[in-house]
Amino acid sequence: MSARPLADPARAAGWDAPGERVGFFTDTSICIGCKACEVACKEWNDVPEDGLVFLDSSYDNTGTLGASTWRHVAFIEQAIPLGGQDAGLTEARDLVAEVDLDALPATPPETHDGFRWLMSSDVCKHCTHAACLDVCPTGALFRTEFGTVVVQEDICNGCGYCVPACPFGVIDQRHADGRVWKCTLCYDRLHVGLEPACAQACPTKSIQFGPLSELRERARDRVETLHGRGVTAARLYGDDDGDGVGGMGAFFLLLDDPEVYRLPPDPVVTTRDVRAMWKAAAGAAVALVGLTAAVAGRRR
Numbered sequence: 001m002s003a004r005p006l007a008d009p010a011r012a013a014g015w016d017a018p019g020e021r022v023g024f025f026t027d028t029s030i031c032i033g034c035k036a037c038e039v040a041c042k043e044w045n046d047v048p049e050d051g052l053v054f055l056d057s058s059y060d061n062t063g064t065l066g067a068s069t070w071r072h073v074a075f076i077e078q079a080i081p082l083g084g085q086d087a088g089l090t091e092a093r094d095l096v097a098e099v100d101l102d103a104l105p106a107t108p109p110e111t112h113d114g115f116r117w118l119m120s121s122d123v124c125k126h127c128t129h130a131a132c133l134d135v136c137p138t139g140a141l142f143r144t145e146f147g148t149v150v151v152q153e154d155i156c157n158g159c160g161y162c163v164p165a166c167p168f169g170v171i172d173q174r175h176a177d178g179r180v181w182k183c184t185l186c187y188d189r190l191h192v193g194l195e196p197a198c199a200q201a202c203p204t205k206s207i208q209f210g211p212l213s214e215l216r217e218r219a220r221d222r223v224e225t226l227h228g229r230g231v232t233a234a235r236l237y238g239d240d241d242g243d244g245v246g247g248m249g250a251f252f253l254l255l256d257d258p259e260v261y262r263l264p265p266d267p268v269v270t271t272r273d274v275r276a277m278w279k280a281a282a283g284a285a286v287a288l289v290g291l292t293a294a295v296a297g298r299r300r
């Protein structure tokens, strides 16, 4: 189900002269699961420690996005051979000359025994139609001039309405202070011309930051390249303005169905029907007043 198209969310939110919309393209085909993005996010944003213990079910140690995990690298183990799949480090080598990629492990464990790992760094989608923002009663959540969605911690009153509104389960309440937290797309860094900390820390450029239109073009080229190499399962998730949230400010190249990465296959902005519901409720109220008046008139 598609949401109303919206060319420029920042302008629609009242910014007179916003710059180009920026966001993330996360190419999961070259993620090596190092979690540098998680660490960089915590360091830069002073996000508290949240457990850091290995889960029983996986080598992952953070589990999911949450109030104290604004980037989360999912580890998905599958009983599927890697086959001819290329970990993508050849392209990455061209992109990051300063990093010694030969010293890095290939997508671990690159075995050919009928087993593969999928790794993907998840984050807030900075939705074109953001339900979290729609339901916030205090204005703590707002659309920035970069088209991103940010929570202001000093205005959040901890009502928690945004938590169930998010179709991706991203935004989360911290038990210690009751307020909600999520990725800000490093709003403070964007103001001084820096890229977000997670993108800067990613050694393979699996996380790419930039103008959304450029990223989408790059992503389509990458899918074509992968298809040409026989990785026919490669597909984009969240790059379509016609999807249920009007397109995502953070979109992904996946190597399997979204559900495999615990992403909803067809997300819908949860506030989509609110206007129609209020209209219907107002109509019903007017009809009820009319009926009451008619009954009262007949009794006289």
Ligand code: SF4
Residues within 6 Å of the ligand: 124, 125, 126, 127, 129, 130, 131, 132, 133, 149, 165, 166, 167, 168, 169, 170, 171, 182
């Ligand atoms: S993913 Fe969730 S928290 Fe992020 S902008 Fe969309 S609705 Fe808001």
Ligand code: SF4
Residues within 6 Å of the ligand: 040, 041, 042, 044, 045, 070, 071, 123, 182, 183, 184, 185, 186, 196, 197, 198, 199
């Ligand atoms: S953009 Fe900044 S706040 Fe968001 S996940 Fe990356 S480092 Fe964390």
